[in-house]
Amino acid sequence: MRLTNLMQTVLSGVLLATALVFSTAQAYTLEEFTFDDPAKFNEFHDLIGKLRCLVCQNESLAGSQAGVAEDLRKEVYRMLREGQSREQVIAFLTARYGDFVLYEPPIKPSTYILWFGPFLLVGFGGWRLLRTLQRKKSEPEQAELSADERARLNQLLAQKHDHQDI
């Protein structure tokens, strides 16, 4: 019991140290980007979180340690410092790297199926479901058994009864 406690203490210490090391590393990479206006810093932070790093595609520009991501962070920082708008930064990057740098693809003919496809499918499924339910309602299932079916049912029930006796 005592040993387990010790292990837990050591383990949580290690975890805490790891978390601290990584959080300082993260803070360090963004510390070099200073803005006079806190709103601008938030804008910068938000923007690099929504841009994809092309080298490690599951990371945003904010989170990636790749060299290219670092260069692009600096470029976005420079453009915002120069007073360029969010739209200008996005236009700059998509002109060079394509829509792929955006985590949220723009709405245009080639992405219609992506944006509206799911709604179409849900709509079609819902329509089919409603139609089926209405048809079921208008022609209720036969509740009464015919004479033949009743006879067969009795026969089956009797058989089952026999088995239980054995």
Added chain:
Amino acid sequence: MRPSASRALIPLGIFIALAALLFYGLGLDPRTVPSPLVDKPAPAFALQSLKDPGQTLTQEVLRGKVSLVNVWASWCPSCRQEHGELMQIAHEQGIQVIGFNWKDTRPEALQMLRQYGDPYAAILFDPDNKAGIDWGVYGAPETFVVDGEGIIRHKRIGPIDRAVWESEILPIIKRYRSQ
């Protein structure tokens, strides 16, 4: 076939179509991102020559004939892998290959050329990724085919080997060389 039986096949048909689509998707390489620069003029640049720091190279080096612009660096293993193929392309097939030395240092880049040979007609030196961003470079090696008017016609992401050269790049060079 009775109508209800053929209707029962609809979900199966949808399933097969979806499976085919997803199977096709498995064969695609997610690292290959199409470049928006294809069929557009090559971005302007003014970079030092790798070999002669006093010389400035601009997009004018691309004028007049079809060239390959090959993005490389000494730290990139795949660049070393394709180097022999580039030597062959430049020296035996007479294609103008322009080097685009990217995020590298001058001594290490020159060392690599001394060791493996130099296929390049001219080499742009871009240690800080200045022109690289304009060209949409996100890794090495990458190779652009630029026609005689300075318009980018193709972008290859990843190393060039004999098969890639013959099936992917040579047909494009032939098409634009004849114009």
